[in-house]
Amino acid sequence: MIIYEMFKDSEESRNMFSWGFIFVDDWDSVKESYGALSFIYGTIVSSLIALFMxxxxxxxxxxxxxxxxxxxxxxxxSFMVEILAAIPxxxxxxWGIFALAPFMRETVQPFLQSVLGFIPFFQGNIYGFGMLTAGIILAIMITPIITSITRDVLRAIPxxxxxxxxxxxxxxWEAIKMALLNAKSGILGATVLGLGRAIGETMAVTMVIGNRAQIKASLFEPAYSMASVIANEFAEASGSLHISALIEVGLIxxxxxxIINSLARFLIFSVTYKMDNK
Amino acid sequence: MDRSVLLLNERNLKQRKIKNYLMILFCAISSIITIFPLVYIFFYTTGAGISAINLDFFINLPKPVGETGGGMLNAIVGTLILIGIGGLFGIPIGILAGIYVSEYSGSIMSNIVKFITDVLSGTPSIIIGIFAYGLIVLPMQRFSALAGGFALGILMIPTITRITEEMLKLVPHTLREASLALGISRWKTTLRIVLRTASSGIITGILLAIARASGETAPLLFTSFGNNFWSISLDQPIASIPVMIFNYAISPFDEWHRKAWAGAFVLITIVFLVNLIVRIVTKTKYKAG
Incomplete structure (x- = not known):
């Protein structure tokens, strides 16, 4: 039902831009030209940073x-990890706006730039808000999910x-490594589930990613993600084409x-199932 | 294998032991790293929130910028109304789906329901918001409390279904058989006996779902929209604590930031208390069982 509704509502934009929608990085509501590439890029990169950490x-x-x-x-x-997962x-x-972003701007990013400045990721202007900050917030948010599932999978190993x-x-450690090897597809599943969560996360990312539709190599630059563009522009979208384009972003x-969640469920299921039947 | 030979090697053993300590140290350190942001966020919010919170916050309406005082009464009531609508709609569906998946497990249909619930629980909340927008806001031509409540209701369903299912599975099978053997029909067995046995567990599930829904912002942005004035009518835009925090947090006014911190403090307290209660309830239950 959700799929149908979104498919129907995004029809206008799909007809207008067809597949080019996902490969164009131009997003301009005045010129009525929409392409989602920069959002897709922002979503993927910020989620990967989060996962990596x-x-x-x-x-x-x-x-x-x-x-x-x-x-x-x-x-x-475990109680504290649960709370961490439950905080809205x-x-x-x-917290990201008022505590993390200033900290990033004044301490972390200048340091990274001075030490690793030769890599393009760490060049450019320092704003505090941007890809890296969003990635860190996401990392904090997905840690509890990955932790609790990995713990359950490890417990399933006899x-x-x-x-x-x-x-x-x-x-x-060698004994633990054995258990880890046995649990690896379950852990992979937990990772993928965390990734899915990071990709869909809206509010926290919207507030710290900087909200600028651009693709830059530097992780310090502001960016934009799929979920946050919907959150920011939907309520005040101008014209039906704009709304339709936003809904198409939602559809993507x-x-x-x-896909990510189905994959994760399948992986986790395969481990617990195997262990139950042994 | 030549593992036993390696074991005899003194230097190798030392290396393995060092590696062992390092990795265990790493695990302990990562636990500390994980706990740190929680403690930090918690105290930061509490610190900033407590100084801003007072009786006014709970009993007054928001004031325009520049005037001191004022509170979030409309947002607090709004959140309660939204959760009420969501609960009216989400709780029965969640429980019924849970019963279906657990009591009639094995059939193709119950597997499909289970799969859909899993997918729903992984769906970003903003997508649910778009869905509610398309289904309710577009036909009604305006943002409304009804649409917001509907979105929250959908968000509650997967949590409640999952917990209902798990709690029903804990009910011993013999109980069902005893009831059926006395000639009680199946739906009565499920409703009066199985469901009643599992009721405390299901209530914790509902509490968790409500705690989660009360903090949701994304689906409310373009369904219930937010409102700076007093409104309790269901077909009008309505204020809610999370949306209010969002709007205040991205505003440039210090006074509003303080209000937002107070709101954040209220939310975090709710979440913390609910989790604590659930923790205590389930713990005593497991001990008794």
Whole structure:
């Protein structure tokens, strides 16, 4: 039903721009020329930054929770991770504007520029708001999801496997590595699910990404994402073509998250199913 | 394999032990890294919120820029109304879908329902907003509380369905069989016995769904839209706390920022309390079971 509705409502824009819509980076409501490439780029890059930062940390936490921590510490930390997942995204965004962005502008970005300035990613003007800041916020937001699923997948691996590893004289890390290898498709699923979440995240990204439709190599530059352009322009869109174009952006977004989520469910399911049937 | 030979090698063992400690250290450090933003956000919001919050915030309407005082009464009431509409619509559907998936599991239809719920829970909330816009706002020709509530209702469904399903699965099968053996029809068994046994779990699910919905902003931007004045009619735009925070946060006025922090503080408190309650309830339940 959702798909049908969005398909119908975006008809005008689809007829107008056909497939060129996703390959053109021009977005101008005055000239009535719409292309979504810069939003797609912004969404993908900010999500990838988030994933790149969140993945090792989440796996670390998941291992800590499922293999290492004592019960008291474990319940406290899992509770905190749950809260982290439950905080409304608007609060992340708000915090991003007033705490993270100034911090990025004054401390992190000048430092990165002076150390890694030779890479194009870290050149250009420093605004504080931009791709990198959005990526960091997203990383904070998707860590709890990846963590909790990875932890569940690790728990599904039988303890006897670890005992077998210990009995062969392996260290604790080597035993954990065994479990990780067994859980790898589940962890991949958790990662993909986190990616899907990052792609669809709206408010927090809108508030810190800078909202400028452009494609720049520098991660410090403001950018735009699919979800945030809808959030910003939908309520005051001028003309039916504009709305229709925005709905088409939504349709692309929905398609992407749909595929990603189905993939993730399938991967997680395959691990838990295999373990249940052993 | 030559693993046993490697084991005898003293230097190799030392390396493995160092690696072991390093990796465990890494895991512990990542836990700290993860907890840090939570603590930071929590205290930042609390710090900024408490100084801005007072009785006015809860009992007054927003004032224009420049005037001091004023509150968010309309947004608070608006959020309650939106959640009410969403709940009226989302909770029954969520529970019924959960019952269907759990009690009639195995059929093709229940698998389809399950899959759709999964997809729905992964769908970005802004997409739900567009959907509500197309379905309700366009035909009505204006933003309305009804559309916002509808969007929130859809958002609640997957959470409630999932938890209902899991809670019903915890109900022992013998209970159902005993009831059926006494000649009670299937729908009565489900409604009066299975559902009642699982009710406390389902209530926690509803609480979680409400907590999540109360913080949702994206789908409300172009369904309920927001309103600076007092309004409780369902076919008009209505204010809500998250949208109010958003509008105030991106405004250039310090006074409004303080208001927004107060709103954020209220939201974060709700979320924290609900999670704490759920945690305590489920914990005592598992201990008893």
């Amino acid at each position: 969140a993945l090792p940390v989440s796996i670390g936490v998941a291992i800590f929770l499922s293999e290492l921590a004592k019960t008291a510490i474990r319940t406290t930390i 995204s608007i609060i992340y965004g708000f 303890v006897s496997q670890r005992e077998a590893a210990y009995s062969l004289g392996s260290t604790r 977004l929905f398609g992407v998250t749909f």
